[in-house]
Structures are given as C-alpha cells and as structure tokens.
Amino acid sequence: MHGSATSSVSLPIVDHPTAAKPFVTNDQRSHWHDQALWFVRSKRDKQASAVPEWEYLRELASAIKTHTIANLDRYLEDFERNARALGATVHWAADADEHNAIVLGILRDHQKSRIVKSKSMLTEECGLNHFLEENGVEVVDTDLGERIVQLRKETPSHIVLPAIHIKKEEVGETFHRHLGTDAGASDPKYLTEAARQHLRSKFLDGEIGITGVNFAIAETGGLVVCTNEGNADLGVSLPRVHIACMGIEKLLPRFQDLAVFTRLLARSATGQPITSYTSHFHGPRDPDSELHIVLVDNGRTRLRQSDEFREALHCIRCGACMNTCPVYRRSGGHSYRATVPGPIGSVLSPTREPDRYKSLPYACSLCGSCTDVCPVKIPLHHQLLAWRKELVGQNLLPLGKRWSMRMASWLFRHPWMFSSAGYLGRISLRWLPHSLTHCRLNKWALSRELPKPPPESFRHWYRKHR
Amino acid sequence: MNDRTTNTSRKKILERLRSRSIGDPPLPEIDAHRLTRFDDPLAKFVEMLQFVGGQSHLVESEGEIRAILGELQPFSTAEQIVSLLPEVHAGNVDPSVIDDPHDYGSVDWVIATGEFPVAENGAIWVAGQSLPDRVLLFIPQYLAIVVSRGRIVHNMHEAYARIGRPPKGFGVFVSGPSKTADIEQSLVLGAHGCRALQVFLMP
Numbered sequence A: 001m002h003g004s005a006t007s008s009v010s011l012p013i014v015d016h017p018t019a020a021k022p023f024v025t026n027d028q029r030s031h032w033h034d035q036a037l038w039f040v041r042s043k044r045d046k047q048a049s050a051v052p053e054w055e056y057l058r059e060l061a062s063a064i065k066t067h068t069i070a071n072l073d074r075y076l077e078d079f080e081r082n083a084r085a086l087g088a089t090v091h092w093a094a095d096a097d098e099h100n101a102i103v104l105g106i107l108r109d110h111q112k113s114r115i116v117k118s119k120s121m122l123t124e125e126c127g128l129n130h131f132l133e134e135n136g137v138e139v140v141d142t143d144l145g146e147r148i149v150q151l152r153k154e155t156p157s158h159i160v161l162p163a164i165h166i167k168k169e170e171v172g173e174t175f176h177r178h179l180g181t182d183a184g185a186s187d188p189k190y191l192t193e194a195a196r197q198h199l200r201s202k203f204l205d206g207e208i209g210i211t212g213v214n215f216a217i218a219e220t221g222g223l224v225v226c227t228n229e230g231n232a233d234l235g236v237s238l239p240r241v242h243i244a245c246m247g248i249e250k251l252l253p254r255f256q257d258l259a260v261f262t263r264l265l266a267r268s269a270t271g272q273p274i275t276s277y278t279s280h281f282h283g284p285r286d287p288d289s290e291l292h293i294v295l296v297d298n299g300r301t302r303l304r305q306s307d308e309f310r311e312a313l314h315c316i317r318c319g320a321c322m323n324t325c326p327v328y329r330r331s332g333g334h335s336y337r338a339t340v341p342g343p344i345g346s347v348l349s350p351t352r353e354p355d356r357y358k359s360l361p362y363a364c365s366l367c368g369s370c371t372d373v374c375p376v377k378i379p380l381h382h383q384l385l386a387w388r389k390e391l392v393g394q395n396l397l398p399l400g401k402r403w404s405m406r407m408a409s410w411l412f413r414h415p416w417m418f419s420s421a422g423y424l425g426r427i428s429l430r431w432l433p434h435s436l437t438h439c440r441l442n443k444w445a446l447s448r449e450l451p452k453p454p455p456e457s458f459r460h461w462y463r464k465h466r
Numbered sequence B: 001m002n003d004r005t006t007n008t009s010r011k012k013i014l015e016r017l018r019s020r021s022i023g024d025p026p027l028p029e030i031d032a033h034r035l036t037r038f039d040d041p042l043a044k045f046v047e048m049l050q051f052v053g054g055q056s057h058l059v060e061s062e063g064e065i066r067a068i069l070g071e072l073q074p075f076s077t078a079e080q081i082v083s084l085l086p087e088v089h090a091g092n093v094d095p096s097v098i099d100d101p102h103d104y105g106s107v108d109w110v111i112a113t114g115e116f117p118v119a120e121n122g123a124i125w126v127a128g129q130s131l132p133d134r135v136l137l138f139i140p141q142y143l144a145i146v147v148s149r150g151r152i153v154h155n156m157h158e159a160y161a162r163i164g165r166p167p168k169g170f171g172v173f174v175s176g177p178s179k180t181a182d183i184e185q186s187l188v189l190g191a192h193g194c195r196a197l198q199v200f201l202m203p
Helices: A016-025 A027-049 A054-070 A072-085 A096-110 A121-126 A128-134 A144-151 A168-179 A188-205 A231-237 A257-270 A300-305 A310-314 A320-324 A326-331 A342-352 A369-373 A380-393 A399-413 A415-431 A458-465 B002-018 B041-051 B062-071 B156-163
Strands: A089-093 A114-117 A138-141 A208-211 A215-217 A222-227 A241-247 A277-282 A290-296 B055-058 B081-083 B109-113 B116-118 B123-127 B142-148 B169-174 B196-202
Touching (some): A016 A027, A016 A326, A027 A257, A027 A320, A027 A326, A054 A257, A054 A310, A072 A089, A072 A222, A072 A290, A072 B002, A096 A121, A096 A128, A096 A208, A096 A241, A096 A290, A114 A188, A121 A241, A128 A138, A168 A188, A188 A231, A208 A231, A215 A257, A222 A231, A222 A257, A257 B156, A310 A342, A320 A342, A342 A369, A399 A415, B041 B196, B062 B142, B116 B142, B116 B156, B123 B142
Parallel strands (some): A114 A138, A114 A208, B055 B196, B109 B142, B142 B196
Antiparallel strands (some): A215 A222, A277 B169
C-alpha cells in the first residue's frame, strides 16, 4: 500500500468491487461504519449552517487556490526566500524517493534514529515510515488513530480519522497486546489515557520531530499545522530538529488568507469550529534548533498540466467528501487501496497510475454530494465522470464493461431494436419465474427487487395521449 | 548529496510549472461586509469555548483568578506549577533556570497569557514571545490562559488582521483542551496536551 508514483515494482490492479467485498458483505460492520461517518457529516452540516457566509468562504477559498496554483512558481520562490530568511532550511523533492532520501539524510547528518511523527498524508503517500524503518529508524506515529493502525500494522482508512474502521474492542485487544492494558477493556477514555502515558514517554524520548503541513504562507515563509491532540506541537517542541514535509500545493499567498481556510477546515472535517491547536511556525524554535521544510512535487506539477483535473490540487485534505460518500461509507477506506480514499482519492489516484486505479472512478454513483460539501469547490463528481471518459479513451476499461457499453450504444442507435428490447423486457419480467430473474447471474438483483413491468411503453402511451 | 538533489529538483519543478501558463485568475480581496459579526461577541466566545470543552471565568482581578484556581481540585493538589503571571500565582518551577524543555516533563499546571480571544470559535491567540518555552503550552497536565476580554475579535479575519505581520518564531490559536475522537468517535478530553483548559477573561 505504500506505493509511490516512482516505485519500480508494478503493483496489482485494484478492483474496487472485489476489494470492497469483505467489508460490504459484513452487513453489521458496513452499517456501523456508515453511521459513524454520517454522524461526522451531520456535525459538519451543523457547523457549516451556523456560518451565514459559508458559501462566500467556499468561493474565496476556491478563488485563492486557483490563483495560487496558476502562480505556483512565483509563490514557491517567495516562500523559499522568506522561510530561509527566518532561518529554515528548504529542500526540494521531485518525487517520493527523493523526499524519503532527504529526510533520511537529515537523520543521518544528526545521527538520530528515534522519530516522533504527527499526521501527514504526504509522508503516507511517499511511504516514508516503511522506508525509514527499513533503514533502521524507529518511527512513532503520535496521532492516536495513526498509532492504533501502526500498532496493528495497518494503514489509515481515512485521511482525518485513520482508525474509523476499527471497533473499540479491537483497539482494546491491540492495546492489551502492545501497551499492557487490561484484557477485554474497551472504554475509549481508559484506552486514550493508556495511549497518553505510552506516547508521553515516546515524546520525551524522541530525537527528531516530523510533521505534515496544513498551510504554508508565501509572503511570510511560515507554516501552519492543525491538530486536536497537540501531538504535532509536543513532537516538535521537545527535540531540536523539526522536519516539515509538504506537497507544493499547500501554499497560500498571504497571511490573512489563513482566515478563510482555518474557518473552513475543521468545520468541514469534523464539525468543529476550529481545531484545538492551530500552530504557526515561522522559522526554527531558537538559534540552536533547526527547521527543515521539504517541498514535494511527486506528480503535482503533472496534475497541474491537466485542464480537466487541475482543480484537484485545491484539496486541503479535510475528508468531507469521504464522510458524505455513500460508496465510501459502506465499503470502507481500505477498499480503495490508495493513500487517499473516497471521492478525492478516486480522482487523484488514477492521475498517478491510470491502469492500476482505473476502477476507482466507477466507485461512485455520481450523486454529487462530495461536490456540495467540498470547502474548496472541487467539482469532484464531474471529475469522476471525466475520468470515465478518459479511461474509455485510453482503452483501460475491462472487457465486460467495454462490451456492455458497446452493446448499449448500438441499442440506443437503433430505435426499432430499442423498442423491441423494451417489449421483450416487459413481457419476460411478467412471465419469467422469480427464481430465474433473481438467479445468481443477475448480480443487480442479489439484494434488490426488480421493478414491476409497466403495462405499456412510454412511446405507446404517448401515441395514445398526445 | 542532498544539496545536489534539491537543486536539480528545484530547477525541474519550477521549469515544469513555467512550461504551462494557465492564465492569471485574480487573487480575491475579502469583503468585510459579508462577514458575520456578533451582537455580543463575549457571550459568543463563552458559548463556543464551552462547546469545545473549555471553561471560562469572567473575572475582574488577579485575586479573583487566584481564588477560583484555589478551589479547583487539580490545582490545589498540583505539585509543579509554572506561572507566567506572578500577580496571579508565584509558581514553584522557575523557567529562568530551565533550558531543556524536557525538564518540564512533570509540570502539572501552567498559567499563561493570551493576546486576544476569538468569538466565533472560542480560540485564543497565544504568542510565542509570551512563553519562555513553547512546550509550556502543550506539556502540562492542566492549562490556564488569562486574556483580556476587551481585546476580543469577532472572527478569524479580524484575528489575522490583529496579528498583522507574524513575528519570527511561534504562535498558536488554542481552542479548548487537547482532545481526540479516534476511538469510535467517542470524544475524550486530554489526548496528549492539557486535560482541561481554564480561560480567565479579564477586563
């Protein structure tokens, strides 16, 4: 799962329906997951509707991002210059491998091997943990949800709620095994306290702190990290070295632009008015400390070239599109087999590897709910539809889908065929036995009833009534 | 080796960005008239702080803060206290003799000062310069922030305007205590940072 765009190993093609099967067929779990995310979505709605200028903020956010992405070269240079003036070291990485090598290089320079890390989807994307561990570095994820999945040797199933797919009883088992909590204990308060004690010692022991970046400001050279737990702050306030890893699309032009985005982010993500801690770092802590900022491309400049999908670079990783997505909610984040799941992940993943992720744009009913909640107005469901067009053009569709589409297209081009097919359908639905129309070959009817056949076709009815 | 990589990649990334011009969509100015202001921003702040799990106290003097703190059980039994406001409390851990932040590891309480409260989300801006060490905001078991209610702003736009040009170093909006809902969406206060947050609103 720690695949990167530059990885030389060719990874298996993801078939979303197959990957989702174990989750979806566990009816109870699927519903439990669905409800948990819908709860978050409802909290988001409450917060969004409490801000009368919500739509105005979305428009501003979208316009600011559009402007920034168009002028990204200039803003990156501004940011670099201003960050350096504050005493930070700025590194540039063209891809995941370079990013990982730069981080390892900093650790080697300081001869350090114990890392405390807060949440960063970018480092997930680059497979940093895996890479560092292979090089003998101990990496401790300090976000509670990420620590849970790390101890279970899993990956996050959601970009904001990494352990949303895990039940408290399972967390209890994991903590019993790794942290020595009481067997059978599953009270979230008790388990969180155990994690607090465990991670305190890791914080005090950590030699270098790694964080992601929520926003970086071109005009000041500063960066902003948002957390609820305070783990990023503890992680970078004890050790002398802070490494901040960010995708180049995280930039904002002006300090005041942060107002728009800090108002949107937490409300969209978890239905909070703002995260508990919104930390602003302008340069290293003191003259004896270091702040390293790694700017990572890893496919972003390529995505910027595409008129169709450029707006996906606006994403601030709030996760609102996942919380609302009927497919994500029922199939779980792991079914996407990608760092970023859900609607935005289904847009981003095929831009990296179209063949591998070609089934993801079909993991969508085109209901458009993701587009409605996106705080930066990415036209997600339009992009998912555009991807399908693209995949057909690239001849990447599976044979079954290609032939059925070709058949449908032929049918629609021959009116007499279309009307006879309709007639045949109406007759056979009326007369064929249920056991045949609902046999296992008709997958659509596995858990659904077929509609009652109408007595006549619309064309017939229209001829009589016009 | 890193420097060479970074220089080549820097060039490559910037060149790729410049190879594709995508027009000049304007950077919008924010129209302040379209932003919500509250009839009673202080009441809104108190409401929002409670919503995010913090506790507010409207007080008139340092003496009043001392009295309220004294009645809080975790304060009266606290062993290590760092106070950045000697008028409120003398404290018993002296930051001026500590230069390794790890030494604050077993501090129970910190009494810090905030610059201004934000009505819309119950946040308080704490400037790094007000702290001998920024870890003091995150490492104690309990945190108290004293802030002037007269300096309240309505929303984040006003907040960033108030900060103006950010000073070198650190600054943070604190909205309630440290929290997590990573285990089955059950909200638990006190994830890694403070277990509770007391906010004292001075005139």
